[in-house]
Amino acid sequence: MPLSAVIVDDEQLARDELAYLLKNAGEVNVVAQGKNGLEAINLIKEHNPDLVFLDVQMPGLDGFGVIKKLLDKKVPLPKIVFATAFDQYAVKAFEVNAVDYLLKPFDKKRVAQAIQKARVQQDANATPGEKFETLVRMLESQKQPASKVLLKAVGRMFLVDQKDICYAWIEDGVITVVTAGTAGMEGQSNCRTLEELLDSLDTKLFWRAHRSYLVNINRIREVVPWFKSSYQLRMDDKKQTEIPVSRAQTKRLRELFGL
Known part of the structure; x- marks a missing residue:
């Protein structure tokens, strides 16, 4: 049978x-x-x-x-x-x-x-x-990720705690990581893709909100309704950057915050 x-x-x-x-x-x-x-x-x-x-x-x-x-x-x-x-x-x-x-x-x-x-x-x-x-x-x-991430900026390299990362974005093949708070820093990751970066992070903490962005769920200050039932995320960095949520990830956003 x-x-x-x-x-x-x-x-x-x-x-x-x-x-x-x-x-x-x-x-x-x-x-x-x-x-x-x-x-x-x-x-x-x-x-x-x-x-x-x-x-x-x-x-x-x-x-x-x-x-x-x-x-x-x-x-x-x-x-x-x-x-x-x-x-x-x-x-x-x-x-x-x-x-x-x-x-x-x-x-x-x-x-x-x-x-x-x-x-x-x-x-x-x-x-x-x-x-x-x-x-x-x-x-x-075995799946516990490293607690710190290595970044580079202007001829130096430095380590940041995962919990302090606010978001990361990719443009022209370069990944920039932004830390939270008014004294936030920016640095470039050695990873070639956001998928590779996400594999090194705590997936319970980080979310691929858009094909060009990874966000730290705990560093989202505000969910901003946008046009045609879409949303943007206002982040907890010194610029309070607004990050788009892709249509494919809208359902995930609603699940996360009970929208």
Whole structure:
């Protein structure tokens, strides 16, 4: 009998590619697809699938956050196969905890192996919940970012605490980081992209409000309504800079502040 499965990924192309490979494998029936962590939780509750292919990095609630929410709500966990574009420390953790992973772009043989692992694990003694509690603890213990960030400005380099960063922005490939307060400083990061900078920061504290901006959630002074249901963020730097919130991130803003 085919395994029932749910696919959750914020990228439409990734969902389509995986659904195609699973259909060709002939052992999995995809019953639903979702594009974010909140949809993942609702779909798992609704369909109670045998297997969930879950993207690790999604805006808002990421793959690990989905697992934690399900555990907190005591929802029975299906088998989880993580999908990720990054072959990092988490990959070995998944294997040690009997959780498979797929690296993007997806490989036909690896997808088939993941399906087989899911079948083998169906009769395992340890429950998925027990394994994931161990996995989440392990990942959280390893995922602590450095508390300080190195910046450079006018021939010197200096360190700033993450909590003192107000926002960062990118222009012409150069990332400028601005610190908070009336004595705020500016410096350039060595990171090449905002994604790379965000990976080095506490993702519970920093948010990609716009494709050109990262903001420290705790350094937002005011949410300013803008035209056509859009918003700007007035920040806690000496200039009280106003940063646009992209339409794609408006929903996240409302979730953060209950708008």
